[in-house]
Amino acid sequence: MARFARSLALLVTAVTIPIAAASPAAADPGLAPLGPDFEWGVATAGFQVEGPPPDSNWARYVAAGKTHDPYGSGPDFRHRYAEDIANAAAMGVDTFRFSVEWARVQPAPGVWDESEFAYYDDVVRQIRDRGMRPMITLDHFVFPGWVVDRGGWTTDETIDLWLVNAERVVARYAHLGATWITFNEPTVFVQKELTFGGISPTDAPAMLDRLVRAHRAAYDLIHRLDPDARVSSNVSYIPAAMGAVDAVFTDRVRDRLDFVGLDYYYGVSVDNLTAAAARSDAFYDIRPQPDGIYHAAMHFTQRYPELPVFVVENGMPLDDGNPRPDGYTRSDHLRDHVYWLQRAKADGANVVGYDYWSIIDNYEWGGYRNRFGLYTVDVLTDPTLTRRPTDAVASYRDVIAAEGVPAGYRPVMPDSVCSLVNPPTSCRGPAGGSPGS
Template structure:
């Protein structure tokens, strides 16, 4: 066990990171570790049916309309094939409630068969589907009834889950019930899906549907692994956890952690997250170590899965500081492996995302391993970034023993106060 160091000691460690000889890198991850890629329904499918987000995107309040997005709805086979070519074990996608239930009591068999084929493509290529039931999108008819401000939405949502879950039981799927519940609430507040006074009610209802969906999934598929992925917000984790994850702890088979940015005394660029200008944030890869160690301490024995991690660029342009997508990927894997060496029970990692997509009102942030010019290229050609080959190499062989991260740790990291500052890795 490491003993807490002083701030001076922390500074010395960071100085040594720059000046001391490189030490051996982390060992390659074991074969049972799950490598994955991720996408979501509304963000990538296009051909959007009526939903809360179809309405938000058409309201004139977003920078870009959704259009056809990257047309995963018709190009899913080629994107799944690209994932298989990377060598990943897991392909995460979302089922759109609005697509399969266009009106109360009405189920679209064509669209259900579409998702059947998505699952077949994934499993047929030797991968495990990670199925997200709710990625912030619900049908327009649910919005007309008040959305999450209406208690009846709980029953409507569970009716949808009862239609979907048995269909894919036995497929070996990993399940995500609600994607990033606290950010879901923030988006609904921003676009008027709920009022500030209704926010606590929405959270209560998301907690209820997760808990009940967990039992439902295990009823039909006892061996399934079920979770909800949280958005890791540095320096606000206790408050964020209290809103959702602390209330569903006993209904988690693993904890999904989404890590995108850190916070430190010498890096406060995370403020750009407030305006969704994620490409203006200076990445802090060492923060993923602190995030994973925090939940290792908080929930002893609960497996952790990095459900989302990636780097946005500004319209696909190189970062001004020269930090590449490959640098970002290697650095985060390095620190994730360090966390595993120090006892974090991390069972998987998904890269967000397999292709660029619609980032909730704009196409400007580009997260994809494959970039797509959704607004200017009618062919929607998938073009590999430098990280495609990098990810493939990592999956096969891990990081080189001599690897030293391209990005230095933040000085006095605030990712997990006070530990990440006074006792850095």
């Protein structure tokens, strides 16, 4: 963490443009709604929510004691998906994101589990019957144990094996209006495999190369089988480092993207270096920086002007469900980020959608302490796994109905001082400065 903070300090020192003083975020009397075509959604991922997993790389990491918490029952989306889909629909969302887990549907080489496909069939059916669009992720960090035994993403064979699964899944759900995500956060996927021992440091560049090749092939495959579908691979936005992150993946697949998938969780600025807590997965200790989503959207708009931007993930964790010490609520977080998306759209960003991560609390890649859910689920102490609505459920329903926050909304979180989300331009603040300033 100290090295991370020193690096940020050096970057701050290098910025030589005027820095405005900190001030409360101003209301914007002319703020326009995001419009009737804007897509609102919620998100999940198979391993994180479905319940006791089949053999996979992540099931093995948990079994080997490499994680903070045991998996236990998980939130049991596998058997309670109807309730979660109904809760999403009741908020008025347009899109429900989930993943079809390769390890579930192909538990052994050449073996396809039709009972698990039947489960996903019903997930898709219920999403569509309730008026929502499926957003289907083909790979959310997880692959079968038998693929691990063959070398995982250290071998070219995995590209071919992965594409066989992709074709089976896409063919099954083609022509149902789905949006497709090939790989969730490819650079983070590589980082997780490094952290948990799936690959060695020398394997990392080759794994990224293989993910690029697999995505490019999957894009063509999906458009052959499901011609009208939209396809992307969502990227984790790393403040002050996106040029390097873009170079290793998104730049290499930009001609095989129908939109940029943006995952934004935290920012960095002269007055907020708490993002260092991400190094230890203590995301609940990070002070949210909502204005950073504006700069992230503008970064992608400027770098990939031909592509619309869809926020595939955004959310706020609470420490085991407890209120934040500063009193900032999930409703505040949601409305503040939507406000900044409205500002970004007004300033020229082609922002077309927003998924909240997540519909329920889940297994956050090693533990249950980071609680992101619109509905909270206490996996470790509540055997009933009751879904309890947080304050943000009603807030999200109101935001969706109004197509954003109203004109005159004043963000709860003050503007950052010299944002480094997209330096150096973000240090100057939003285009035209703060409204009303």
